[in-house]
Amino acid sequence: GDASASEEAGKAGAEEQLVAGMVWYNFGDTFITATRNAVSDAAEGGNIKIDAADSQVDISTQTNNINNLLTKDVDFLTINNINPAGAPEYIAKAKEKDIPVIFVNCDSPSDEDLNSYDKAFHISSAAEQSGYIQGDLASQYWNENPAADRNGNGKMDYIMLVGMQGNYDSKMRTEKSVERVIENGIEVNLIQEALCNWQRAEAQNQVASIIAARRDDIDVIFANNDDMALGAIEALKASGFFADEDSYIPVLGVDATKVGVEAIKEGTLMGSSLNNPVILGSTVYKMIELLSEGKEITTETLGRTVSEDGNHIWLDYVQITAENTEDAEY
Amino acid sequence: MGKSDVVLEMRNIDKEFPGVKALNHVSLQVRKGTVHALMGENGAGKSTLMKCAFGIYHPSAGEIFIDGEKTEFKNTRDAMDQGISMIHQELHPINTRSVMENIWVGRVPHRKIGPIHVVDERKMYKETVELFKGLNLDIDPRKKVGELSVSICQLLEIARAVSYGAKVIIMDEPTSSLTETETEILFAIIKKLKVQGVAIIYISHKMEEILKISDEVTIMRDGSLVGSWIANELTQDLIVTRMVGREMTQRFPQRHNVPGDIMLEVENLTSVNPHSFKGVSFHVKKGEILGVGGLVGAQRTELMEAIFGIRKIDSGSIKINGKQVQIKSASDAIENKIALLTEERRSTGIVPMLSVLENTVLAKQTAHTHKYQTSLRLLVDRKRADDTLQFVDSLSIKTPNIKTQIQYLSGGNQQKVLLGRWLLTEPEILILDEPTRGIDVGAKYEIYTIMEQLASQGKSIIMISSEMTELMGMSDRIIVMCEGYISGMMDGKTATDEKIMHCASSHRN
Amino acid sequence: MVQSTGVKKKFNKQFFLNNGLYVVMLALIAVIAFISPKFLSLVVLRDILMQSSTRIIVALGCMFILIAAGADLSGGRMVGFAAVVSGSLAQASTYSNPFFVNHADLPILVPVLVSVVVGLIIGMMNGYIVAKLDVPAFIATLGTSMFIYGLNSLYFNLPPNNSQPLGGYQKAFTELGAGSIAGIPFITLIALGCMVFVFILLNKTCLGKEIYAVGGNEEAAKFSGINIFKIQMFVYSMAGVLYALAGVLEAARTGSATSNYGAGYELDAIASCIVGGCSITGGVGTVQGVFVGVLIFNVISYGLTFIGVSSYWQNVVKGIIIVAAVAIDVRKYRTKS
Amino acid sequence: MVQSTGVKKKFNKQFFLNNGLYVVMLALIAVIAFISPKFLSLVVLRDILMQSSTRIIVALGCMFILIAAGADLSGGRMVGFAAVVSGSLAQASTYSNPFFVNHADLPILVPVLVSVVVGLIIGMMNGYIVAKLDVPAFIATLGTSMFIYGLNSLYFNLPPNNSQPLGGYQKAFTELGAGSIAGIPFITLIALGCMVFVFILLNKTCLGKEIYAVGGNEEAAKFSGINIFKIQMFVYSMAGVLYALAGVLEAARTGSATSNYGAGYELDAIASCIVGGCSITGGVGTVQGVFVGVLIFNVISYGLTFIGVSSYWQNVVKGIIIVAAVAIDVRKYRTKS
Ligand SMILES: Nc1ncnc2c1ncn2[C@@H]1O[C@H](COP(=O)(O)OP(=O)(O)OP(=O)(O)O)[C@@H](O)[C@H]1O
Ligand SMILES: Nc1ncnc2c1ncn2[C@@H]1O[C@H](COP(=O)(O)OP(=O)(O)OP(=O)(O)O)[C@@H](O)[C@H]1O
Ligand SMILES: [Mg+2]
Ligand SMILES: [Mg+2]
Secondary structure: OHHHHHHHHHHHHHHOOEEEEEEEOOOOOHHHHHHHHHHHHHHOOOOEEEEEEEOOOOHHHHHHHHHHHHHOOOOEEEEOOOOHHHHHHHHHHHHHHOOOEEEEOOOOOOHHHHHOOOOEEEEEEOHHHHHHHHHHHHHHHHHHOHHHOOOOOOOEEEEEEEOOOOOHHHHHHHHHHHHHHHHOOOOEEEEEEEEOOOOHHHHHHHHHHHHHHHHHHOOEEEEOOHHHHHHHHHHHHHOOOOOOHHHOOOEEOOOOOHHHHHHHHHOOOOEEEEOOHHHHHHHHHHHHHHHHOOOOOOHHHHOOOEOOOOOEEEEOOEEEOHHHHHHHOO | OOHHHEEEEEEEEEEEEOOEEEEEEEEEEEEOOOEEEEEEOOOOOHHHHHHHHOOOOOOOEEEEEEOOEEEOOOOHHHHHHOOEEEEOOOOOOOOOOEHHHHHHOOOOOEEEEOOEEEEOHHHHHHHHHHHHHHOOOOOOOOOEHHHOOHHHHHHHHHHHHHHOOOOEEEEEOOOOOOOHHHHHHHHHHHHHHHHOOOEEEEEOOOHHHHHHHOOEEEEEEOOEEEEEEEHHHOOHHHHHHHHHOOOOOOOOOOOOOOOOOEEEEEEEEEEOOOOOOOOEEEEEEOOOEEEEEEOOOOOHHHHHHHHOOOOOEEEEEEEEOOEEEOOOOHHHHHHOOEEEEOOOHHHHHOOOOOEHHHHHHHHHHHHOHHHHEOOOOOEOHHHHHHHHHHHHHHOOOOOOOOOOEHHHOOHHHHHHHHHHHHHOOOOOEEEEEOOOOOOOHHHHHHHHHHHHHHHHOOOEEEEEOOOHHHHHHHOOEEEEEEOOEEEEEEEOOOOOHHHHHHHHHOOOO | OHHHHHHHHHHHHHHHHHOHHHHHHHHHHHHHHHHOHHHOOHHHHHHHHHHHHHHHHHHHHHHHHHHOOOOOOOHHHHHHHHHHHHHHHOEOOOOOOOOOOOOOOOOOHHHHHHHHHHHHHHHHHHHHHHHOOOOOHHHHHHHHHHHHHHHHHHHHOOOOOOOOOEOOEOHHHHHHHHOEEOOEEHHHHHHHHHHHHHHHHHHHOHHHHHHHHHHHOHHHHHHOOOOHHHHHHHHHHHHHHHHHHHHHHHHHHHOOEOOOOOOOHHHHHHHHHHHOOOOOOOOOOOHHHHHHHHHHHHHHHHHHHHOOOOHHHHHHHHHHHHHHHHHHHHHHHOOOO | OHHHHHHHHHHHHHHHHHOHHHHHHHHHHHHHHHHOHHHOOHHHHHHHHHHHHHHHHHHHHHHHHHHOOOOOOOHHHHHHHHHHHHHHHOEOOOOOOOOOOOOOOOOOHHHHHHHHHHHHHHHHHHHHHHHOOOOOHHHHHHHHHHHHHHHHHHHHOOOOOOOOOEOOEOHHHHHHHHOEEOOEEHHHHHHHHHHHHHHHHHHHEHHHHHHHHHHHOHHHHHHOOOOHHHHHHHHHHHHHHHHHHHHHHHHHHHOOEOOOOOOOHHHHHHHHHHHOOOOOOOOOOOHHHHHHHHHHHHHHHHHHHHOOOOHHHHHHHHHHHHHHHHHHHHHHHOOOO
16 A cells, blocks of 8 residues: 555656655754755755754754644655654654654654554664764773873773753763773763753863863863864863873764864864764655655665664764774765 | 014924824914013923924924024934023933933033043033032032932933023923922022023923013913913913913912811831931821921921831831821821822822823722722723723813823823822822922812812821922911921911921021 | 825825734735745644744743833743653653653643642742842843753753653643644643633733733832732742743643753743833733734744745844834834924 | 941941942852862963953943843854854865865954954944834844844855864964963953953943933933934944954854854843843943953853862752842842831
8 A cells, every 4th residue: 555655656746846844953053954965965956855944952843843844745754853752743643644754863763653654764873873982982092091091090080071961862972982981891980071062162161160170180071072072172272281192181072073073183182973964864865765756765775774674774973083084074 | 672582483383192282383482581481281282392492392383493593403402502402391310320421411521532532520520510509509410310309300400401501491390399499599590591691481380480580471271372471461360360261369279177186196207217307206187288398308208208108117106096007018008098199200100101090090909909890800990990080070181081191191180190099099198299299270279179178078188398388378287397307387377488498497496 | 085095095004003013924924825825724823823822821921021020031941840840740650761660640730730830939939039139130030040940950860861851641641732622722722711811810900900000110009009029929920830831731742841941932932022012111011912922923933934944044034024023013103203 | 446346347248238249259269269279270260261251242242232221132143153254264274174165364354354344234233223113122133133143054054164163263363262471361351452442432431421321311311412323323333343253252262163152142141241230221330340240150150160060050059149149239229228
């Protein structure tokens, strides 16, 4: 039955343009913007119009946007979901309208929910991976550099710069990075967790204060994104770090933004990880295209690994350090 | 007096507000070196005409001539540049700034350093001191205006208007918040200005003043011109008749009230504020009108506000009908059947953006809510409107309708609304702080009549007044205050200007 | 004949001026409908009403404050706090990530009431700080807004929840936010109820009149026997209750809640009120005005998304429309000539 | 003897009351230093001054508006716009991800001037909307703030940048934000310069007196022939320029810029001003007051992080301190007895 529905959609497409409604959590976010741009690039010359809405980091606005797009009778719905609890409802609504729904770069709806509708998909990088990469890089540095334990207490004393309370990525990165360090057999000690709302200036201010208070205790700084990591680096520089090799402190970010990569090249940011927005954006578009043509989404048709039950596509984070900055180009 | 003497001429001025024709073909000629009184009932259009002459309003029709030349004022700056200055009926103090800055606002003495106008504080101070000396005023130029009393603000306003060195000075009720001493200061100033050839347009509802200082009188009624006369050709009665449009033989009503038992007794009342009233004792009887005289700063207002529960008392007691009462707020006072018509209409009286209706019923509605409510505790609009209309009629309040915002009424009519507000609470003790300030003769008479009627019904009335005639004409008894003390008490019938002034200026002897 | 057209023209212009806001809104709808005719549908109306509902309730709270010449920046954070508190209490006992482990399904009146009481307490706190401690309302409510945001974050971060977005509400609670009767969403009905309630309170009760008087001239109100402290306590408490109610409905409507809920709602609410004719100097404001104010904002947001204007351009366009709407609307007060 | 102690005590109490804000700030510093004595160090002082510098400049802009009895919500977005504009022009030609491809190193005066001119234009726009179109300042500036945020996002998203955080500034530009002379950061010196400039303008020039007059009583000012339009245009323009300057310095200080820079600065600035003695009803405000106001906020933020208070608790504590500080400070006005 569904194949014919897709066929219908395909036929309709010949005369009438298909519309994909896309809900993004924040247009102000660097990564999301890059992804949106990648989608637009992929859609260029295609038959599918993209209708993007900005949730402005607000679940309520996201809810409004989804309703709005459904009311407009879009043919596809993609949700960069910040409301995991709402996933079942969104799937139900899409099912009611009989349109495909794709959850993009967010916490996965439960298998039960995904399986309840054969046109529900989830494509995302695994947020925990970015945490693991940070953990591994920190552990590696710790093990290779005896001087890494700056206060000699045998523990990795770290600062955690948190993106946003209640945010899935933020939570995963905060938890998994340290978990991995512990798994690697290193004792850790939290100096301070600072909520910086993804902001560079905020991170810079708070880290300046922490340095003034605990200058000699800081072994590592984990940041949930590159912006905050770079803010921390700015504060470190201002208080004399990074002047020579002895005044190095490993700072770890996520995103591999262009400025981030510059900092890696410069030797201040130790490492980051890339969730390639171009791959994400183009794959999302490819999925929509396949669906519009009535084709099935498989590892072969999509060119990306599709899970066995056919509704998960996991994209990998790529670790970026001074050795492979060229991998961050996209 | 030839035509060439005319400095300011207004010809056939029209001005309309939504729903009101405020001015209808009004003409006015003001001569050099004279005082031209502008008279008329509340709402006659005096202030509106003057605002047209000062560029605040633009007339809908008509012409204005300065020294015989036709002109037009786009704004007040234009008017000032052409030699006009004005004392406004409603004061506009900049409370957050100093006295001298208020005087020189808009034209602060300065030096030019390149393109920058640097304030010359010293010069500003010196010029202020000189100005004040010339006008016989004693005010610290550095004081913040917010800390000064209304009367001082009024004097400042006068000084400011004079300091422009204008050809024509418009004075819209400059003495409404002055006592006689300060009024004398103003008259001296006016005399000096006349000699210098300055023309003065003088608006006042105080009859005595008019004939004392004016050379010519123009009378308006309901937005139209009644006529202009040389002052010596007029008598008070004639002016009143022409203003009101009917004969008025008496300024004060016949009094039938008989003072009875003591109603309110104040003993040894002392303010927590060391500069305010101290050890004040007095009483007022049922059916009595008690006048309270004194100079500015005599603390009469503070005393009454304290009795009304607004200001804190350090010691002393208040008894009503022989029973001691604790009054800690206005609502306590109202509950004890006290009403206070405040001195400053704008700051403590009207709620500008609310309607005449809302302003009238405000106090009664708060104190006796049940009278306006249904069983569901909802207000009945009809009852409120009835109460309001009753006073609009009985006090002949001029307003397009009772839904009009009170801020669009003329000053005198606002005052009547406020009187209505308090009469509605059916007080036993009615405190009136300068009740006829800015009120026209006709309306004054109406207010006096109401006072007399209330007193005849056995109510007690306390009237603070800086107008001697009113004080003597209406009071059964007069107490005089000075610097926070009660400095004298006398019978209303035997009181004289001299006696009152003597007590008002010193409490020690 | 010529005469009568002249009069008519003048009348039309006056009508246009007096109803500037409505005219702008209708023009806006016309433009959007022209671009995308589907906009004129019941579903769209329903969506917009639904999205406006919680905003209306917040704005009503804010209106109380503005009429009384106060200021309140705590609205947004109050919405967030109430959302999290009610969400944490409205979860189904079967939900796999419960905020409180091992509890039975609570009657949904419990989350509603608890949140509203929290709102009341915080509102009273605001009122007390403003009215008794004389702290300028702006600072007082900014302070409480930080304070309750902090509390909310701490509560939201309690184990085992650890800052996870709340979810898994009982059916009855979700129904409160998403259900409807005869096609009209419950929350729209609740908002309507609030509007009627506030309308009656402000226009038909003594208390309402006293609020206007206090906002119009506090001194005059005091001299007339009005208890300023009582009125200020009342308006801030009332606002707190309305904010909390909005928060509860927001949680129910979205089926979730985080500590970031409601961020920025206070400014939106103040803006809607002012667009709707309130003044920050107090003494004026009507329920109808505020309703239109809120609606304008929501029609713009919804409409621009509906015709596919990008988020960046939306901001540009929104800014222009809001300013233009008010610029047209204020012309009616231009009596000075 | 007894007498004299009595007098002394009274004097102390009066002194305490008159300087409530300073007392609170010193008490705060004392508590923090007690917990962590290292707080009393030059580095900390330097950090706090540096972090306060841009905030002071924003607050000074805001102060102009508040003195003139206006309101301005566009400050934060103006900072963001200026940061992005200046950042895009201050990049080194050698940077691999330039905003403008193939350009030479521009003299750093160019980004500074261009941003300041942009600030001036937007400030003038605000002034015009408020003074000529009679739109309430709150709405006018909210509208422009949306408008410029939209513009900023569009500009920031231009290819090839596509919303990537800006970076790779010329050395001279970075130096402007991070450098110092004799241990005093440049940006602190610039903030100091702004304070002196504003102090002179407000207290020593006719224009300054007129601004106070307009804010203190607009009618009085108008009747005295002051051109209200001119004054309002001036204060909004001046504010725009100061916001823009702050934005440039923020970009230089952080070595980056995104369109989200400055979000929320406007409220912080208003709050600092009010804590420092400005009133939203206009006519009052001093440079010293605003300086202390800004400093208090920054000492709290810095100090709480310094002693390791968690972010969530920080909000709770901040809210309480701000309210308490102002509650103590306002007692000095309590002359009514
Ligand atoms: N701004 C305004 N809007 C509407 N009506 C107004 C306005 N100003 C004055 N009026 C009306 O114009 C009429 C004349 O008012 P005006 O203030 O000139 O009277 P007045 O003669 O000065 O009275 P008073 O002696 O009480 O001061 C009144 O009916 C008043 O209600
Ligand atoms: N400490 C104060 N704080 C605020 N207002 C005050 C203070 N002292 C006096 N006032 C106000 O100043 C005005 C003048 O009051 P005061 O009692 O000094 O003079 P008065 O003799 O009553 O003046 P009048 O004769 O005009 O009634 C009153 O309106 C009063 O409310
Ligand atoms: Mg260590
Ligand atoms: Mg008048």
